[in-house]
Amino acid sequence: MSLLSLSKEDLEMLDGSHGKAAQQAMRIIVRMAHIQQATELVDISHVHIGGSIYTGKGSLNVIEELVSNGAQVRVPTTVNSISIDRSQRGVWNSGNEFDTNAGRLATALEAMGANPIFSCTPYVFPKTPQFGQNVLWAESNAIVYANSVIGARTNRHGDFMDVCAALTGRVPKSGLHLSENRRGTLLVHVPDVAGADPSFYTVLGYLIGKHAAADIPVIEGIRQKPSLEELKSLCATLATSGAVGMFHMVDVTPEAPTLEAALGNVEPQRRFDVTKDQLRQVWNELSSASSTTLSMVAMGSPHATLGDLAELRALVSGKKKHPRVEFLITTSRFVRDRAQELGIVKDLEEFGVRISTDTCLCMFNSSRVPSDATGIMTNSGKFAHYGPGLISRGIYFGAAKDCVDSAIAGKPVISEPGWLRS
Template sequence: MNLTSFGRTLVAGEARGELLSAEVGLSFWGGVDPQTGIVIDQHHPLRNRSLAGRVLAIPSGRGSCSGSGVLLELILNDHAPAAIVLCEREEILTLGAMIAEVVFDRSIPVLRVDREVFARLGEYRYARVAGAGLQLLHEPPVDDWQPDQTQHGVSGETSVHLDAIDQAFLSGQHGKAAQIAMRLLLRMAAVQEAEAFMDVSQVHVDGCIYTGPASLRFAEMLVAWGARVRVPTTLNAISVDKRRWRAQGVADDLGNPASALADAYLAMGAEPSFTCAPYLLESAPRFGEQVGWAESNAVVYANSVLGARTMKYPDYLDICMALTGRAPLAGCHRDAGRQATLALDVEMPPEADDSFWPLLGYCCGAICGTEIPLIRGLETSAADPDALKAFGAAFATVAAAPMFHIAGITPEADGQTPERQARIEVSALQQAWEALNTATSPEVGLVSLGNPHFSLSECARLAALVRGRTKSADVALIVTCGRAVFEAASQAGHVAEAEAFGVQFVTDTCWCMLGEPVIPPAVRTLMTNSSKYAHYAPGLVGRGVRFGSMAACVEAACSGRAPQEPPAWLL
């Protein structure tokens, strides 16, 4: 028997197709090939399945803010899902569909349904969406369907108060680019159920990552419409080392458009920071500062560690905020949106090394989904900024939540009293280690460090670890970092010491964008201390991965082999 229900329309439209569902959120960036629509996340239950033409049902997006860009590419190249059905709050994929509709007159419907309805999706093989209506079927639909929506016309529109400046943007007084930006912000404000807009003091743009032709078309259209940023705006890591990509052997068909995309954002007035760790810059926001940041690890760090306030903004909404200096007053911008709803009790094993933090972040993110956690039990761990950076990046890779609290460590953890609680045992860390170590061979051809970008203190630590050591000629060791950190590390002598060992430094880009020939074609297995990259690399670059501490990575660079057993502290 077919099932008909109604939900909340996030992006209107009609579609039908085979139903493809999963109970786990999906990051389109790093999880879906933007040219084919095939799921490349090898840790996801839908791995190797094609989304093209199917009704995709997932609880929410997760992971990277760049998922909006991937969905836009898929819509414009006809490899997108026919529709997307969600049951949690979701803005990243929704924004990708909105951009396609507002800017390119192409789109797909996005519908949010109740959890009770979502829980029954596995009983059906086909689905169709019409406005707020969802029909689930056992056989392919053969007739037209126009559900009675008179009592269910939830279109995502809400009443948002507009200040004079907002009205001026919408009316076109500040140019077409700002007008389009405000229209998109208004659509997103409705999704977020915001009642008003607010000023932001700065923006970090993640949309400068080249996902395909659509990302460049969008940016160059904004430039042609006279776009100029109104607040200080930093740029995320881009898809190539802008100053050296030709010398690195990167092909013109990637290097030219990726560089042109960066140039478009520079033409709008953004700063050439080119880092996925803007919290390492001197311009990092202060506690309580309202900002508009994209890039998943940066958002989580800003909210959780710095105590600044930002939503997990999708790519392309970031530049909309930069062009207007405005953002919806919702979510983590408000006190109520920063409260923990789940307590996670953990215990740091004795003698744990620095790989503990990315492993724990990976476990916490997988449990939390959209919920903000309070992690308890680490009060005496003396976690430093690098540990919190590694934890946050891992957390953001598999969670949709925009922040976390760690009791006794992060600035807003005191006073958090979530009602629900769970415990993370050492066995969960062991399972995460096994999931991230996908390579069957111990032989390592590349050591990958700097995801997120290396800090100055990490450069110093690496220099100390390689001092007096000899790297294997068969192993490349590559570090990615931002320009500002590279200059500071050079002045401090860390770069020269590391390069004497054989370390290569790459700036402007990051591991989630790097491929051959920067990754040597002959390399079959890489080793990293980043659980973020260990998660994404099998799908992004088709290599097996070994995961471990920074010291273990240096040992692998010297010996050409990674340990096949977990570290002693994890046993």
């Protein structure tokens, strides 16, 4: 067991001077510090709680017990997507036990003082963490984004560690909180492509994640700085197909102004040269469906950004979806409200889009999808990966334009992207 140095306030929380909930949380933090062989705890500036998904009464009971013991967050804390859309009664909230308990879990987190943004993209909200700050962010894509794009510092943790960190403001100083553990170890060379879009970064992330294992990838060869939406797509699939918690992109991410800086001025442990044939293979394998008709298009995992909705608006302008096809997008209320102010929501609804907030596609299960739904399509690599297991049927994957074209035709219409042909 490591020799752990605790501050006066840490010890006060442990002896119950700050209340029973803080004491329970600090005991878990200290236990985890010993497991991780940390010698000290570190202050954090922000928490994003990922344990907001209702997975059974155990997950609810723990949080409600903490609330009954006086739990209150000590640092700014936001809440990830939840299992229901609380803004739409009768659409997602059937009144059954699952929905009721999922709502109770969200309410309990609010009672602790957490900000109910109910989103898996906390980095699009105001007051995000700053470069170099220690945080505890849960939700796999947000973890990768925080470490890589923002340059904040967080590890990948299991559920309830996020809540314990929020109640104590402390985490073990280990893993990616330590500078020596943040250097890249896997050098990834990407071929030059023309017309890269979010689908390219989705496929690239999925491919690298499968090869990265526990390594930190350093990506070189990207000629044009990716947009927020493209980086979101990359972060999501890096953390879906692999256990990646951080990457560097040379001359793009803040800790990689040069290749040498990203690698910590040492040789990489491994090298991986991406080929277009490998990218094409991933593009094809992300589609697991075989239906010749289409019942649903589902987008927004991770949550759609304002840029995503603006891109979709341009694609659907003056068009109408097939009456048989449901077109669903999940996003946060924050993004939806901004899109509404700009008239984007109205234009999307005229095409036939339904926007759902609070929840996310990865909270789907078979009961959330019509039993007669055959073909389902997405532009989300994350949902293409998890969806078949969640909803017990195959899913088609394509770019945003493919999703729109398919929704209009009422059948899968997928074209090999230009970046594969260039």
